[in-house]
Amino acid sequence: MSDRTPCPACGGDPLPGALAYQHRTSCRIYAADTATIAADHERRSGVRPPTNAEREILRHERYVEPEGDLDLAIRFSHVGGVHRRRPVLVDGTGREVADAEREVDDE
Numbered sequence: 001m002s003d004r005t006p007c008p009a010c011g012g013d014p015l016p017g018a019l020a021y022q023h024r025t026s027c028r029i030y031a032a033d034t035a036t037i038a039a040d041h042e043r044r045s046g047v048r049p050p051t052n053a054e055r056e057i058l059r060h061e062r063y064v065e066p067e068g069d070l071d072l073a074i075r076f077s078h079v080g081g082v083h084r085r086r087p088v089l090v091d092g093t094g095r096e097v098a099d100a101e102r103e104v105d106d107e
């Protein structure tokens with residue numbers, strides 16, 4: 001998406017794919033994400049709560065914080081060396097109910 005902005009921690013350019021940036025190796029979000037990706041690799045796929053670093057990025061990318069029992073979560077898969085993440089909404093039991101949405105500016 002063309003409206004994405006650089007990483008809030010290191011200024012690295014956004015890459016295709018949700019939450020992906022060309023981080024500098026000194027970036028604190030990069031450091032946190034490296035551990036997250038390793039953990040996702042172990043579990044292969046699923047839905048889990050966002051890490052603190054991911055929550056920071058979700059706010060930065062203006063994902064809408066849901067109301068009521070819903071919460072933001074991350075659907076992840078790490079298969080064949082490819083790590084993918086998609087922000088989703090889960091209900092109070094952790095069940096995925098929808099894709100997360102970003103705020104949009106009215107023209």
Ligand SMILES: [Zn+2]
Binds near residue numbers: 007008012027028029
């Ligand atoms: Zn960064």
